[in-house]
Amino acid sequence: MPRKTSKSTSQSSIDVLLREERIFRPNAAFRRQASVKDASIYGKAARDPEAFWASCARDLVWLRPWKKVLVWRPPHARWFVGGKLNASVNCLDRHLGTAVRNKAAILWEGEPGEERTLTYAQLFRETCRFANVLKDLGVRKGDRVTLYMPLVPELAIAMLACARIGAAHSVVFGGFSAESLKERINDAKATVLVTADGGFRRGVEVPLKKFADEALRGTPSIRHVVVVRRGNFPVQMTEGRDRFWHDLMRDRSAECPPEPMDSEDMLYILYTSGTTGKPKGIVHATGGYMVGVHTTTRLVFDLKPEDVYWCTADIGWVTGHSYVVYGPLSNGATVLMYEGAPDWPDRGRFWQICDKYRVTIFYTAPTAIRSFMRWGIEWPEKHDLTSLRLLGTVGEPINPEAWVWYRNFVGGGRCPIVDTWWQTETGMIMITPLPGITATKPGSATHPFPGVSAEVLDEKGRVVKDGGGYLAITRPWPAMLQTIYGDPERYATQYWSKWDAKTYFPGDGARRDRQGYFWLLGRVDDVLNVAGHRIGTMEVESALVDHPSVAEAAVVGKAHDLKGQALAAFVTLKEGIVTNGDLVDELKSHVVRKIGALARPDDIVFTAELPKTRSGKIMRRLLKDIAEGRALGDTTTLADPAVIQALKQRYQED
């Protein structure tokens, strides 16, 4: 078991860097051509945020104008009240009468190397045809459709088709297990599931339909299943329920009038981990969300008509929703999509793709950058990366070493880097540089986007000017979540009760430096960030306790060089169960079955007892100390101090 304490945790690196105070200003050539050249945008937006967002909203197509920009009854905000629009019209129809019509909307490359290009006109037709398929399957406005697919164009088409007819999509990332899929289908009570025969990951088939079949045994709301043929993988089709995408699309009309949606009508649900065992269905409305993602895509990525834009996230995560589909398409961008792994068939695949398609904007996660760093500069150096002009990161704090490496070896020292902080709940980028004007510091997401108000607050809600505390968003913003699906109370308590009902609590620690820069420090609640993916410790604990041999489990995050954080599980077994190596593997597989491979614990340690306070609360802080090989913190509140000493020894022996 690895016991060394990582020196590259974001916090320690940030400390080091703060002393260095390195600052990178956008170069003159970039500045000259940037969409935002003038920092007065901040002041203007701050003086009248509603006017600012209204001016952004006018850049979209509305079927009926809004009456009021914002109605704010904490903790519920309504944006562009009275307005009507359709997200698919904004991503597709609006471009048809322009030169964008025959421009590539999607450049897709499969992991085995196939290429597909869809122009805006083609994407429009496919979307309308699939919208008609959904209508024929009985899907109506307000219904939910679950999408469990690999990263193929059909996923974007299915999302836009749902949006066209006013159904909400709920995309479940293809890496989730059958159990997770079932839970999400049932929570949303979806009537249709769209999936595929399978997908590719490092040359191996991921049998999505097989997982879906398992889930479908316990999903009474599903009436129809649509199966995309991705790889000619063998599938079992259930008569009367399952149909192939290509069969349903045959001879289908490409005429489908868009459903005029209220600005506040639901666009989608996306499940994400929280502090309880049950994932939260984050609900995004249509109007505010579209305004938020449209504007941030244009300004944060400095998007221009000739760009080739590549966000490497899977569409199954919010980054893919906002910055692969809705944001870039509403701006008429050419979006690159790559289905597979960065190290298949070799570690230069991403750079080979950047070179081949002449990618200009590249947006990825720090965990990927750390892998690239480890693989060495020979991989990016083998390919021509001179087309790149802007780089971005998202998903977790980026350690300054990785930031500087990214700038030098991917960006050739010339590309600005936008480190963008945001969440599934915020829907849009919230804290970020504006690449033409912001002087960046490696490891800092810098400043709130214009029209967004953020502060660092202490426990009592007092503003921290120079130092650490909690990140708080102090004003509503257009792409904000509307609620948690089916659980409005949890929405209020989870996000709007730490200080007062007007202040949003994202669950992140943050620090401000003397110049007012924001430094995001990771989660402060029981949510971990493993390789840029949010995982609730409670979910993993519930999965472990679900195993017949396990009595109790506590899961903590430990620093990990590549993944940022990894999972360490402390498990007590039921009376009479004998521990052995097989059980460790079995429990790891059990978690993978229940949640998915992304939640597989790195370490599992058996213990006769868990360290608890006298009131019976597990002291996770001490478990984290053990997992990270640190000296134990304050142990005075422990009910039985002997437990922790024994456990520490045990962890080191394993």
Ligand code: WTA
């Ligand atoms: C973390 C992903 C530091 C943060 C878009 C947040 C970040 C969680 C950054 C949301 C960043 C995201 N710097 N931390 N630039 N971006 N995070 O919902 O802890 O999957 O709360 O959304 O990721 O993860 P989610």
